Amino acid sequence: MREAFAALFGAEPTGVWSAPGRVNLIGEHTDYNGGLALPFGIDRRTRVAVRLRDDDAVRVASGFAQGDGVIATRLDRALDAQGWSRYVLGAAHVLRRELGVEGTGFDALVASDVPVGVGVSSSAALESAVLVALVELWGLDADAHALIRIGQLVENEVVGAPTGTLDQSAVLLARRDHAVLLDFAAGSAEQVPLGFEAAGLEILVIDSLVRHDHATGGYGDRRRECEEAARIAGVGTLREIAPEAVEGWAARMPAAVHRRMRHVVTDTARAAQVAALVRAGRPREIGPILTDGHRSQRDDFEDSVPAIDAAVEVAVAAGALGARLTGGGFGGAAIALVDVAESTRIQAEVADAVEAAGHARPTVFAVHASQGARRDPEPAP
Template sequence: MTDLRSGVRDDFAEVFGREPDGVWSAPGRVNLIGEHTDYNLGFVLPFAINRRTVAALGLREDRRVRVGSTFADELVELDLDALGPDALGGWSAYPLGVAWALGQFGADLEAVPGFDLLIDSNVPVGAGLSSSAAIESAVALALNDVWRLGFDRQTLAKVGQRAENVAVGAPTGIMDQSASLLGEADSAVFLDCRSLDAQVVPLGLEQAGLEIVIIDTGVTHAHATGGYADRRASCEAGAKALGVESLRDVSVADLDRAREVLDDVTFRRVRHVVTEDQRVLDTVRTLREHGPAAIGELLDASHVSMRDDFEISVPELDLAVETAQANGAIGARMTGGGFGGSAIALVPTDAVSRVQVAIDGAFAEHSFGQPDVFTVRASQGAQRES
């Protein structure tokens, strides 16, 4: 983290010819369980990870905004008065969308100065680890500080979601930003996506001799296009047909009636969300009563539901999960929005190397691309670094 922080400060000075006012960081996230439940106003259980985005920012004396990053050659410039979803595109829509969205939540953008911003990150892009929310959360925290807005972190999570939904055009829920802003070390964030009540749930992984292994399949996904939006539309159609505000209001006991009302595809989409909500509640209870070694079957069942009912897995994800399970993992599932990205496996520390070697071999045997297999720790949420 020290290298990332000092590196972005040095790069800022090289690009903009001056020192930044500060450096802020925010983590990516892994969703332990609770996939596609957030925009259905259900429950999720993500945790912040020790892969972070850093943002060096300096205020200007005019209304100009300049945004750059270490992963894109272009320097995007515009005036604050021109800031709006129609004026944004590409990677810069994430940080600039946050600046715009702050105005949607009450910040007086006519009364604040422009800024220079440089971003760096070691959160893999397109891997289902929410690199986008890490950008949004770091920038939101930075602008909240330097513009002296006084927003709390729950509001900043809403700001990040608004930026992603409107400025970027990705119909995501609020889970990712909440995890990035509210996370704590060795803990998950149990979030009620309707009330936005959040509870920190200790994971106790080190004490239990367990680690979270990430298998980045290298199959990238984009939430602003394709199947993610289709799945959300199916959920909304299912809720409407069942006469409820959202699928949060449908219980497992209601599924027999839902089967009679809905077509097969919509029913299976609904069944995933309803049973996934229950799995989140069961996982939180199990962690509190029995510890992390007891949640493996819930992780496994979540993957089956995403593979068969929600149909958002891909062969690479299925292979990663099956190989991890066969080589010592207590439980495994794909994580993130699906159609690519990463799987997670809960693995005893002494089995991590075996899982890594087995996955590398399995992917080579199936002529898939080389996966990136690494461990992550539950980490602190967004913070000012300097």
């Protein structure tokens, strides 16, 4: 990246900052409903090499969108950005606005091995890498929790995706072999040791190749349905509904709205269950809970797609301890909890079986819980 940056911009970058993608182990669409979620950062990262300028010009380029060349603008024109550059320039714009700083222009080169549109939070990884870089370079006082809120504002206001703070929280707070138990009602985050390495387990990501866009897809519809369920139930968020009370609302709201409520409430309960099991050193027991979570997304939240359903079914049949849709849904990826010793075989069997069922051949790869957003170490001399 340093060589490529120098070739593009005529000087070495000041540094390289990175942020991981994320996998959500359990707890989907719970963030904007005040529930619980249990995500972790993965060992695929987005990196951004940055050097400040002495004017207000901004030049950005990307290794994954080489046809765009260098995109040049000014700080005060950041909101004119299109495509992937919205995440870079939008992060700079919202950071300046929220912290009340002028900042200076910068040159940035982005490179990433976080898959885009898969449900592993490529956008939050890019935003967060840019934010931690600019906070350091501009000499700002902003901790991870401030940047979580700023990243959400980038998604909501600049990109137009009505997302909560799950992705930014996972990306900015992640630790190796840990998940982060996020309580969106309390605003708390607890580091929970996963114990996957010691137990000989790993997570497979099964990319269905069905792409989604939270700014234009069904995500917003589901959020509105959750808000309707809360309004009918007379609560601020669905977190206030106890699991045992869910069925009592069935006759008092539209059937689809009730199903959305049931998913959110039960997935919060599943997140608490999974966190308790891994905290107690029993990670092998979480598999059936993951699979139950998929059934809830497929049948109650209705944000799965046939290729994802097939991937979950064949993964469990091939020996996965559990599997489920991960991320916002309407495409993207499934995850499967597998024994490391069986991982290679299960990866091949899942890809073969999903393709044989008439879907695109999925890309399947293992991920491991990794560190959150940071400045990367300098290269050895």
